[in-house]
Amino acid sequence: MLTWTDERLAELPVKDDVRLRGLDMTRLETFCDAAFAFAVTLMVIAGGNLPDSFAALVEALKDVPAFLASFAAIGVIWIAHRRWSRRYGLEDGWTTLISLAMVFVMLVYIYPLRMVASAFMSYLSGGFLPTTFSFSGRSDLTGLFVIYGLGFAVQTVMLALLYVRALRAAEQLRLNELEIFRTRCEVAANLVLAATGLTSAVFAAVSPTSLGIWAGFAYMSLPIIMPILAKREEQGANRLRATMNRSSEALVRRHP
Numbered sequence: 001m002l003t004w005t006d007e008r009l010a011e012l013p014v015k016d017d018v019r020l021r022g023l024d025m026t027r028l029e030t031f032c033d034a035a036f037a038f039a040v041t042l043m044v045i046a047g048g049n050l051p052d053s054f055a056a057l058v059e060a061l062k063d064v065p066a067f068l069a070s071f072a073a074i075g076v077i078w079i080a081h082r083r084w085s086r087r088y089g090l091e092d093g094w095t096t097l098i099s100l101a102m103v104f105v106m107l108v109y110i111y112p113l114r115m116v117a118s119a120f121m122s123y124l125s126g127g128f129l130p131t132t133f134s135f136s137g138r139s140d141l142t143g144l145f146v147i148y149g150l151g152f153a154v155q156t157v158m159l160a161l162l163y164v165r166a167l168r169a170a171e172q173l174r175l176n177e178l179e180i181f182r183t184r185c186e187v188a189a190n191l192v193l194a195a196t197g198l199t200s201a202v203f204a205a206v207s208p209t210s211l212g213i214w215a216g217f218a219y220m221s222l223p224i225i226m227p228i229l230a231k232r233e234e235q236g237a238n239r240l241r242a243t244m245n246r247s248s249e250a251l252v253r254r255h256p
Contacts, residue, residue, distance in 0.1 A: 004174045015086075017178045017237060022089025028096055029085045035103040036078040039110050043070050062129050066118040073113055077106065080159050084186075088166045088173060095165055102158045109151035116148045120216050142204040145215040149201025153194040160190035178240055185233040192229065196222060 004021070012019040022029075081102065119141060122131040163186045166173065170180055196218055204215035 004172075009174060016182065017241070018087045018182050019179065020086050021173060022085045022087065024089070026085070026089070026091045028091045028099055029082070032081060032085075032099055032103060033078070036074060036081075036106065039074055039106050040071065042107070042110050043067070043074070043114050059130065063118065065129055066114070066121045066131075069117040069121065070110075070114050073117075074106070074110075077102075077155055077159070080190075081162075084159070084162050084166070087183075088169070090166060090169060090173075092165075095162060098158050098161050098165070102155060105151060105154050105158070109148075109155065112144060112148045112151060115144055116216070119144065142207070142215065145204035146201045149197040149199075149204065149215065149218075152197030153201065156190045156193035156197065160187045160194065163187045163190065177244060178237060181237060181240055182233075185229075185236075189226065189229055189233075192225060193222070196225075 009019060012021060013023075014020070081099070118131040121129045163183050166175075167180065167183050167187070170183075175183065200215045200218035203218065207215070
């Protein structure tokens, strides 16, 4: 791990109150980027064959919303890992193990992700948007939500673990109070995401088949919950920033 002196820290750009210690791409980050790109390729391959007529093209284009939803899900996880890498620049045994585990889960997770997105879009559109996956009954769909929810929970728990690792390296990284606060908020946010996926999976597993299909709507709470968490984080950051400024001003007055 690099030794962070005051001079080196002062040269770093700051984003969202956190100094970016990982601007130089590591081999681990390069590998993870390639793996996420490969996951998108698998998702495209899973979509079916190349259309051989205009009618087939129109039918294939109906699958775009499901593809977009799947792509967005992968993109969110990739961006989250990239943000962590940029903030801390860590590449030790634990971070490598967690990142490789994320890649493994992603490559397994891509198929249930594609199936859930396709089935869910078909359900919302009343069948107008087709699904290329066949289900023998609602129990298949609820079972799929269990698998998807567990995969989602595992991915977000591993993101939380990466931030926990950064907290444990706070002294070596020389994180200030505000950076530690932001890091703790990232742990909390990812645990909320994991709890949502786990809740969806449990609801699908224990509910009657007729109710289990509603497990997917657990994720609809996230556009409400996450902005609330973000607002509370910003309020806490503002208070901490003001406290740190007052402390700095007091120090300057004592030592002009």
